[in-house]
Amino acid sequence: MENENLDLDVKPAGNKDLWLFLIIIDIIFLCVFGYFIYKHFSGRVFDAPANAPRAEQAETVQTSELPQASEPVLVEENKPVEDNAPAAAPVEIPVTAVIEQEEKKAEEPAKVEPAPEVKQEAKKSVIIASSNGGKYRRVTFRWYGEGKKVAIVSGFTMAKPQALKKRNGYWETTLSIAPGTYKFLYVVDGQNTLDPYSQEKDGRSLLIVK
Numbered sequence: 001m002e003n004e005n006l007d008l009d010v011k012p013a014g015n016k017d018l019w020l021f022l023i024i025i026d027i028i029f030l031c032v033f034g035y036f037i038y039k040h041f042s043g044r045v046f047d048a049p050a051n052a053p054r055a056e057q058a059e060t061v062q063t064s065e066l067p068q069a070s071e072p073v074l075v076e077e078n079k080p081v082e083d084n085a086p087a088a089a090p091v092e093i094p095v096t097a098v099i100e101q102e103e104k105k106a107e108e109p110a111k112v113e114p115a116p117e118v119k120q121e122a123k124k125s126v127i128i129a130s131s132n133g134g135k136y137r138r139v140t141f142r143w144y145g146e147g148k149k150v151a152i153v154s155g156f157t158m159a160k161p162q163a164l165k166k167r168n169g170y171w172e173t174t175l176s177i178a179p180g181t182y183k184f185l186y187v188v189d190g191q192n193t194l195d196p197y198s199q200e201k202d203g204r205s206l207l208i209v210k
Contacts, residue, residue, distance in 0.1 A: 123142070124197070125141065125144065125195050125196075125197040125198060126139065126141055127139070127140040127142070128140075135178060136176040136177060136178055137176070137177055137178070137179065138174055138175075139174065139175055139177045139209060140172060140173070140174045141164065141172065141174075141175070141184075142170050143170060143172075143186050144169070144170045145188065145196075147188040147189050148189055149163075149189055149190075150163070150171040150186060150187070151164060151187040152164060152173065152184055152187070153184065153185055153187055153192075154183060154185070154207070156175060156177045156178075157175070177207075179209045179210055180209055181208050181209075182207040182208075182209070183202065183206060183207070186205075
């Protein structure tokens with residue numbers, strides 16, 4: 001019974017301490033909260049006009065702290081370069097030497113430039129006579145190269161070499177050929193040779209008779 005009474009007496013004391021602690025915490029919280037509220041409103045009311053000049057002062061400070069543009073530096077142009085080396089003395093040419101050089105140039109014969117070479121036109125190695133209404137055309141062949149014996153061979157010669165006669169500087173023969181397209185070769189000293197002044201086709205010289 002005594003223990004139960006002791007417990008009942010202790011419990012009320014513990015509750016009082018708890019309530020007292022909570023009250024103290026509330027008071028501290030209210031004080032801190034009230035201090036912040038006061039600080040907030042007092043800063044707006046009293047510090048507002050004071051902050052305005054500070055802002056202007058900050059702007060002036062920022063503008064003053066900006067780096068100023070460096071002044072342009074004038075560069076002197078065409079300034080002579082100082083050189084410690086002594087200037088070379090002008091070389092004097094005697095007047096007599098100049099006169100002698102001019103006399104030598106006058107005595108030398110003028111150089112005559114060679115005339116440009118004139119390209120030779122292609123020689124007519126095949127001459128076709130105009131048609132007189134006949135079936136065949138008169139065609140003259142000329143070989144301008146070297147050779148001891150020259151002939152011509154083609155379909156219009158029946159595959160038999162037709163000899164050319166030696167003229168003044170070339171070989172020549174005239175044949176009657178029907179209109180058409182033919183291939184021919186010159187036989188020069190036994191060797192088949194193309195006509196250098198005619199068209200070529202399939203390794204042979206080409207002849208067109210119209």
